[in-house]
Amino acid sequence: MTVEVSMRGITKRFPGVLADDNVDFTVEAGEIHALMGENGAGKSILMSQLAGVMQPDEGEIIIRGERKTFASPLDAIDAGIGMVFQSFKLFPSLTIAENVVFRSEPTKRGLIDRQAANRRVAEIADRYGLQIDPTARVDSVPVGVLQRVEIVKALYRDARVLILDEPTAVLTPQETERLFDVLRALKADGRTIILITHKLGEVMAISDRVTVLRDGRNVAELVTAESSPAEITRHMTGRDVDLTTPPPALAPGDTVLDVRELTVPGSGGRDAVSAASLTVRAGEVVGIAGVAGNGQVELAEAIIGMRRASSGQVFASGTDLSRASIAQRRDGGISYIPEDRHAVGSAGSASAVDNLALGHHRSAPILRGGLLSRAAMVEHAKRLISRFGVKIASPATPVGTLSGGNLQKIVVARELDYRAPILISEQPTRGVDIGAIESIHRELCEYRDGGGALLLISAELSEIMSLSSRILVMFEGRLVAELPQAEATEALLGLYMAGHEPEAQHRPRPSTAAPATPHKETAL
CATH class of the missing domain: 3.40.50.300 (P-loop containing nucleotide triphosphate hydrolases)
Incomplete structure (x- = not known):
């Protein structure tokens, strides 16, 4: 040759x-x-x-x-x-x-x-x-x-x-x-x-x-x-890697995330998300499959409060957060791993110490007597860097200099460490290597088994099929199909992702879940 x-x-x-x-x-x-x-x-x-x-x-x-x-x-x-x-x-x-x-x-x-x-x-x-x-x-x-x-x-x-x-x-x-x-x-x-x-x-x-x-x-x-x-x-x-996902340790519990008829405006007079309804229970992973650009990002941003919905409701553990700010939704128990780790998930010019402290800086041990403890921030960063295997020269290194996969580990580590009842995760393993995929999947399963409710949005069908107990398919802003894990194949999901009409048993059901606790309006 x-x-x-x-x-x-x-x-x-x-x-x-x-x-x-x-x-x-x-x-x-x-x-x-x-x-x-x-x-x-x-x-x-x-x-x-x-x-x-x-x-x-x-x-x-x-x-x-x-x-x-x-x-x-x-x-x-x-x-x-x-x-x-x-x-x-x-x-x-x-x-x-x-x-x-x-x-x-x-x-x-x-x-x-x-x-x-x-x-x-x-x-x-x-x-x-x-x-x-x-x-x-x-x-x-x-x-x-x-x-x-x-x-x-x-x-x-x-x-x-x-x-x-x-x-x-x-x-x-x-x-x-x-x-x-x-x-x-x-x-x-x-x-x-x-x-x-x-x-x-x-x-x-x-x-x-x-x-x-x-x-x-x-x-x-x-x-x-x-x-x-x-x-x-x-x-x-340098080692053997096992991507086998363990089954849930417990049966899913009460509904924790309840999204009802959520509609989100898009560009050109069209809705980016059209009347989307879904639920996620404690100890459950619900996956959303779809080709990029079909409303997944807008749906996630509307749930977390980064994008305004024109109609619909979002409940977190029974609390109506539909009119709440981003900070209130975070305080209400929602963590978020965004698709765009550069523009949304991190501050590129800031150090790993500062990026990993974001959100955690409002409480002990990082906040002490109304002041930030730099020593606690550094220890917090070192712990997460070690736990997630981030390759970085030092915790003081600006995260904008990291490879895409190592920056992803920074974002995933920070959001999982909140231990929030609800986690919205977009493309958690995009651009990361197989060893990191194994580590992140293990962390997500531990989050699930600890009672967390995970809404997983991923372009990796193998990831969706491996981690999710229920799979929703999104096409042109609509949730067009719902499949249990046992019935999902890449070929079938691919057809629905391309806009083919789902079979009757795979059509999504409207959200009918009652709030897990008595309804209370979030103060604005």
């Missing part, structure tokens, strides 16, 4: 952190190569150097036998390297074709030739089965299409090497299969794919070879067909 990419002795340092430590990484032409490792192992940093986003402190990058130095992503694109990031880099108000050809527009008589742009984008999409309408505006298409747009953007610039960072995080099972068909077509065309992912099942299904990083070093290079998920996991973590 011909070597397409060779990275030799790549070293990248940040203050207090050796992100990549003399890493060698080789990818052959025309293969699908998976890059795996725990959070903070150096995967994204390594690929960011290949994509020209940052430059190595030491080492060299060789593309098709020629040594390259990339001062910017434009240099990498010129060398045939394209990267599709987790957060899509698109202009919502422009068409798909306009986004694809941006800065490389075809022209005619000195003007942008829009017809040529549409035609060229359609040709690329059709060639690889990407199924997009070049004339559609980006803000009018579902998230699965947006990913195809990003791939077409790279192909339009003739990327020979395509780097995909967690590409299936926002896709239904059916969309994931379509993406894999596209990747196989690209491979057949001689393109090279580098896949950064934490999903072992996908690695085994699609990749030819696997490279594993641990603590910034290359610890394994494996032929996928000759390896196994257990072997890859051992290389990633």
Whole structure:
């Protein structure tokens, strides 16, 4: 096989952190190569150097036998390297074709030739089965299409090497299969794919070879067909990992969270959430499955009070919190792990000590005599950092410098430590490694078994199916289906997530639960 990419002795340092430590990484032409490792192992940093986003402190990058130095992503694109990031880099108000050809527009008589742009984008999409309408505006298409747009953007610039960072995080099972068909077509065309992912099942299904990083070093290079998920996991973590979820220790108790006919306004005159009703009992996990952008975030934000509902009610342990502030809802017993750990879940410029103290600073032992105890804050942070295995130089380190997975651990640790009766958890393991997934799932199960009521919103169907006793499906702002865990399959959930009408026995039932305690209106 011909070597397409060779990275030799790549070293990248940040203050207090050796992100990549003399890493060698080789990818052959025309293969699908998976890059795996725990959070903070150096995967994204390594690929960011290949994509020209940052430059190595030491080492060299060789593309098709020629040594390259990339001062910017434009240099990498010129060398045939394209990267599709987790957060899509698109202009919502422009068409798909306009986004694809941006800065490389075809022209005619000195003007942008829009017809040529549409035609060229359609040709690329059709060639690889990407199924997009070049004339559609980006803000009018579902998230699965947006990913195809990003791939077409790279192909339009003739990327020979395509780097995909967690590409299936926002896709239904059916969309994931379509993406894999596209990747196989690209491979057949001689393109090279580098896949950064934490999903072992996908690695085994699609990749030819696997490279594993641990603590910034290359610890394994494996032929996928000759390896196994257990072997890859051992290389990633240095131990065996068990993702088996224990059954609930006790039968669910009284209704703790009761949401009734909640409607939340959206953009463009449409409701983001339409008359959603659900209940969660003490000691129960209720999962909400759905493709990103179908109202899950708005539902969670309306329950916690971050977004105003136009109608409906929210009860927590029998107390009507429908008109309560965020602080009152938190005091009323609701904790919240938000989907956006950067903008909502943390203060990036603040230290881990300060972030982990948020909310806890109103009570002992952190609050003493009306003053904050810095020593207690530091001890609190050290305890949670150790308990959740956060990889951080020191508790004083700003959390904005952490990898996405380690920042997620900070947010999850803080919210679980409230021990609130209700926990709303959005994407609790998004972007975290398999060892951290095991740890977070164990913590969530302990929360459940301690009598907590968990509303779990996740794009990971395996997570929803593993943890939830009941599963709701959300589509276009409506809760369209309800299934017990025993009847849920990925295929069935995927159909409902795509808008197919549920069978009669799977249609959600209106909330009829009575408050667990006599109704009392929250003082405003």
